[in-house]
Amino acid sequence: MKSRAKAGRPSSSWSDQEPELEVDTEAEPVSSEPEGSEDSWRGSLRSGGPKSGKARGGSRRRRTHGTSSKERSIRRLESNERERQRMHKLNNAFQALREAIPHVKMDKKLSKIETLTLAKNYIKALTTIVLDMSAACSPNSAAQSEGSAAKLLQCYQQHLEEEGEQDLTQYLTQIQDNLSS
DNA sequence: TAGGCCATCTGGTCCT
DNA sequence: AGGACCAGATGGCCTA
Numbered sequence: 030m031k032s033r034a035k036a037g038r039p040s041s042s043w044s045d046q047e048p049e050l051e052v053d054t055e056a057e058p059v060s061s062e063p064e065g066s067e068d069s070w071r072g073s074l075r076s077g078g079p080k081s082g083k084a085r086g087g088s089r090r091r092r093t094h095g096t097s098s099k100e101r102s103i104r105r106l107e108s109n110e111r112e113r114q115r116m117h118k119l120n121n122a123f124q125a126l127r128e129a130i131p132h133v134k135m136d137k138k139l140s141k142i143e144t145l146t147l148a149k150n151y152i153k154a155l156t157t158i159v160l161d162m163s164a165a166c167s168p169n170s171a172a173q174s175e176g177s178a179a180k181l182l183q184c185y186q187q188h189l190e191e192e193g194e195q196d197l198t199q200y201l202t203q204i205q206d207n208l209s210s
Numbered sequence: 211t212a213g214g215c216c217a218t219c220t221g222g223t224c225c226t
Numbered sequence: 227a228g229g230a231c232c233a234g235a236t237g238g239c240c241t242a
Contacts, residue, residue, distance in 0.1 A: 104228095109219060111229070116217075140215065 127139050130151045139147065 105220080108221095108229085112220085112231090113218070115230075120217090142215090 123141055123144055126148055127144050130144070130147050132139060132147060
């Protein structure tokens with residue numbers, strides 16, 4: 030994990046204990062943001078975006094939380110904390126995945142997209158070898174089993190090269206040497 | 211300096 | 227009702 034200063038939005042956010050916004054919004058059925066506020070235009074952009082394709086419930090906003098701005102502020106802070114914890118869990122899972130898949134550049138942390146891509150390729154490669162091995166268990170297929178390890182490496186290497194991860198061929202070469210010895 | 215990656219905030223939607 | 231999930235927005239850090 031990078032040691033970065035606490036990122037995020039500037040302290041203009043109301044979550045920084047500045048409940049100057051939304052003082053009396055209870056009577057508003059749909060939009061509670063003050064005109065011209067940052068969240069106002071952000072919300073309007075979102076309302077028609079591709080993500081809002083989850084068709085259910087329409088665009089009506091739920092306003093069942095606490096009535097006072099202070100209470101809403103507290104709930105928002107609690108939500109933020111839960112979201113932070115959720116993202117930390119997700120990042121822990123990414124880290125576990127990084128450690129589970131082989132890659133050469135151990136000094137450079139894999140990005141999330143690299144991790145997912147590599148994991149996908151690794152699974153494909155492992156699937157290949159498992160299928161080969163199961164085929165080898167059946168009669169008349171001894172010849173197939175011979176090349177299963179080589180096939181695994183070939184498959185994995187091919188995917189890596191397609192994705193521009195040619196450096197990983199060093200790792201594969203090592204494995205190949207180990208298998209052949 | 212531009213672009214990539216990331217953490218965080220946020221509000222809408224889904225699920226229990 | 228409230229927590230989980232999701233994705234857009236934003237700004238910071240890092241590297242080429």
